[in-house]
Amino acid sequence: MAYQVIIPAAGQGKRMGAGKNKLLLTLNDIPVLIHSLKVFENDELCDGIILAIHPQDEAEFYTLLKKYKISKVRDLVPGGKERQDSIYNALKTVTAEGIILVHDGARPFIRKKHIHQLIETAEQTGAAIIGVPAKDTMKTVRNNLVVDTVERSSLWAVQTPQAFRIPILYKAYEQAEKEKFIGTDDSSLVERIGHPVAMVEGDYDNIKLTTPEDLYFAEAILNKRKREF
Numbered sequence: 001m002a003y004q005v006i007i008p009a010a011g012q013g014k015r016m017g018a019g020k021n022k023l024l025l026t027l028n029d030i031p032v033l034i035h036s037l038k039v040f041e042n043d044e045l046c047d048g049i050i051l052a053i054h055p056q057d058e059a060e061f062y063t064l065l066k067k068y069k070i071s072k073v074r075d076l077v078p079g080g081k082e083r084q085d086s087i088y089n090a091l092k093t094v095t096a097e098g099i100i101l102v103h104d105g106a107r108p109f110i111r112k113k114h115i116h117q118l119i120e121t122a123e124q125t126g127a128a129i130i131g132v133p134a135k136d137t138m139k140t141v142r143n144n145l146v147v148d149t150v151e152r153s154s155l156w157a158v159q160t161p162q163a164f165r166i167p168i169l170y171k172a173y174e175q176a177e178k179e180k181f182i183g184t185d186d187s188s189l190v191e192r193i194g195h196p197v198a199m200v201e202g203d204y205d206n207i208k209l210t211t212p213e214d215l216y217f218a219e220a221i222l223n224k225r226k227r228e229f
Helices: 033-042 054-067 083-091 112-123 166-179 186-192 211-229
Strands: 003-009 046-053 073-078 097-100 125-132 138-142 145-150 157-166 196-201
Touching: 003 033, 003 083, 033 046, 033 054, 033 112, 046 054, 046 083, 054 073, 073 083, 083 166, 097 112, 097 166, 112 125, 112 145, 112 196, 157 166, 157 186, 157 196, 166 186
Parallel strands: 003 046, 003 097, 046 073, 125 196
Antiparallel strands: 097 157, 125 157, 138 145
């Protein structure tokens, strides 16, 4: 089944310390954003991409889309104060029904096979997210003191994309705006309206580039994938 994808790309990436939008940083001389967009550009099920951007990046984004022949971006919408605001701005431009994905532009290593698993699961359940089981021991800490060791077997690290039937996600965003609620991710808004969210297991390569150290891991993943082909 065809899907559309929203990619919030308006953040300034302060923790990256690059002095500009971190999606414009390069991996193997190609911007991070382009790495992410190519996954969807090359997926036959992707029917369109909506980017939520900061106005100051608009000209550079158009230049990159043309240079790298990214043709599936159908709209660039203004980002908002929060990530949630940016996604809602993009979601308001979606008129068709079907499945919508939300994906972090700073996760350039999502695999097509996992996208398709998400789509299939979301078609069945209405909402599906991707993640990986927690590998480390987890503890609850207050005032620098450990107060509890959390049972790890039920803990997952959540990634993107997250997939939803469009009416379900739209209802969740409407409710959140009405109640002035800011969630930690899109699925948290869907959970609030009482809709179950299914988990799809992804892989540990699907990292989000947040700090300068993540760029070293990103280069390692790129090199590993070169050896896979």
